[in-house]
Amino acid sequence: MRCASIIRMMNHFLTEEVFTNGVSKYLKEFEYQNAVQDDLWEHLNDEANTMQIVDLPATVKEVMDTWTLQTGYPVVNAMRDGQNVTVNQKRFLLDSTATEETPTYWYVPLNLVRSSNVAEFDSTNATVWLYPNASSVEFTLDQDDEWYIINAQQTGYYRVNYDEKNWEALNKTLSESHEVIHVINRAQILDDALNLARAGLLNYTIALSLTQYLGQEKSYIPWATTADNLSYLRRMLETSGKYEEYRAYILSLIKDVLARVGFEFPVLEDVPANGNYPDVTEVMYNELIWGTACQMGEPWCHGNATEQFRNWKGNYNQSAPDQALLNPNIKGLVYCEGVRSGTVEDWDFVYEHYNKTNYAAERTLLLAAMACTKESWLLNKYLYMLLDPVTNGIRSQDVSRAFAYIAANPIGRAEAFKFVKVNWDHLKESYGGGISALGRFISPFSNFNTQYELELLQTLKRENEGTLGSAARAMDQTIESVVINIEWMNKNFDAVVGWLEANNAGGRGISVL
Missing domain, CATH: 1.25.50.20 (Zincin-like fold)
Incomplete structure (x- = not known):
């Protein structure tokens, strides 16, 4: 994931045209030959010099060596004073007790989106760079800008921590008109805030408050990144006497989603005949919401899942154990809920199916389901x-x-x-x-x-x-x-x-x- 993210960042700060041409020439020259990363940097740098449509702070090799030859990645700290935003960098450490003997710095490509000009979400080229030293840079805002976001569409491989007033302004915007902010940046805001809080760099009150709008969120990416981050809180609280507070809050987030017209528990008939979904992220969104609902003990989800488990068990064909009876996107959920609320007979049935199925992916779902018992x-x-x-x-x-x-x-x-x-x-x-x-x-x-x-x-x-x-x-x-x-x-x-x-x-x- 790190490599892909860094390549994506490079594609944006070089521009698509420079990156594509440079990579094409690199692949052609080294066809059937060995190469090292410096060969790629050289071709990209030559293409940038030839096309002259991007202004780099150093050679491509010098920029990329800070990303490929150093561990970790930075957190960019932004502080607003009037119309000026001062930005600097520091290595991000998830362990709040960890320290660095020698500070690590990167060439960091920056861009800014202002609340007065949301069209800037589409401008992902670097407009300013942080250099690999302790220096800072400044952006200038318009007087009527209520909020600002650094790292449009999260093309840069770094986290961003804002001043408290900007976090509050972003929270207000998410609550009142979240679609004004690009969907990738909505996910970025949530991911950065929750990780910064875990690292001790942001108050959890701010980070958790940002999640309150999620009942309105219909896109998969913001929900997925939040669920991933909140899973750490779940693991920390689930053996404590306060787990009920976590469960109740998650249920409060998903109740509005479940109440939407047309939001139904997935069934086999929902699967397109050709297997091609118009929007696969919608399928992933539904799977995530229902999975979370059942995990938190939501009655409607539990009832749907256990009913499908009973139907699967009742229509099971011993001579054709892999006959399609369940929507494949929620099979694991149905198996788990069936075992969690079922009898030892249900557990044994799942175990027997594990030994009969011909598919490795199915066995993995069944292994997990057998561990769902109470x-x-x-x-x-x-x-x-x-x-x-x-x-x-x-x-x-x-x-x-x-x-x-x-x-x-x-x-x-x-x-x-x-x-x-x-x-x-x-x-x-x-x-x-x-x-x-x-x-x-x-x-x-x-x-x-x-x-x-x-x-x-x-x-x-x-x-x-x-x-x-x-x-x-x-x-x-x-x-x-x-x-x-x-x-x-x-x-x-x-x-x-x-x-x-x-x-x-x-x-x-x-x-x-």
Whole structure:
């Protein structure tokens, strides 16, 4: 993703014409030959000099070396004073406790969109550059500009942090007329704000307030980036006594979406005969909303999903297990809800289907569904089936994936850790030879967020110091993640819960099944 994002950024600051011509000449010259990245930079630089339609701050090599030979990426800080906006850069560090011994800087392409001229969203070329030093640059706004956005259509590979007044103005615009802002920049605003808050660079009150407009949002990208970011809050809160506050707030966001005319639970008949959807992002949007609704226990979603599960089970053809009976976009959701609210018979039925299906993608959905149960004894049974995968019909390549699904279930988290501790020698013997196989039984515990859980991991490491082998790196990384989670809990738990309590009234009246 990083490589693709950097290439996209380069395409925009060079312009499409320069980039396309330069790449074409590079590919033609090095056809059937070896090349290094400097060869590409040279051809792009030559094309930029030849066409003279873009003004670069340095050679393409000098610009791109700051992006390809350094780790990380910057956060651009913007501060407004009257009509002037001062911009500087700093390396973005998600870990709020981390520091840099030597500051890292980049050549950063900048552009600005003003509230008085939203047509600037279509102008993605760089108008100003930050240089790889501690200097800053300035933009000038019109007097009547209520807000401004840096990085039109998020073509630059960096985050942006604004002054508090601009965040408030953006929040007001999202609430009152969100479509004025380009859809990609709506996603950017949410993604930047929530990541900046997690990194300790922005107050969570500001970041979470920006999400309140989402009930009006009909586009997939802003919802997807928000769901991805809020999943961290969910993981931090789901084993606490305050998870209900998170659940109620998410339900308050999606209730307006579910209430829209024509927004129905997907069925098999919705799939086009030729398989080609007019707008695939609409399909992804529906899948995301319904998936979130069921995960939060929304009754309408639960009822639809369990009804489809019963119909699938009732019409199941033993001789043709892969017969199409469900909309493929919500299969995983239906399987999961069926198991979550079902009986041991339903769990066994899903397990039997796992052993009959001919499709690897279907098996993955079923592995995840079997971990959706609320019964701890069933999760424990599932865990111990993994010790003898051949006998139990579970493919060896699916074992670590199934384990991760079980550990991701709050009910199964403690059982999963106990399983690893008790069966370490067996796991070491079976999976210790691979480069990262054994580590896959450690990494799922990176969601731990209490001192007690940290001590459990440290004890496991200490007791098996000499036998960690390929899991040593995963163990260290997991412990590091848990330390960061504990720091986050200490700094942000009360503030986040307090904000949720004050803003989730719209979801309190929705019963949970």
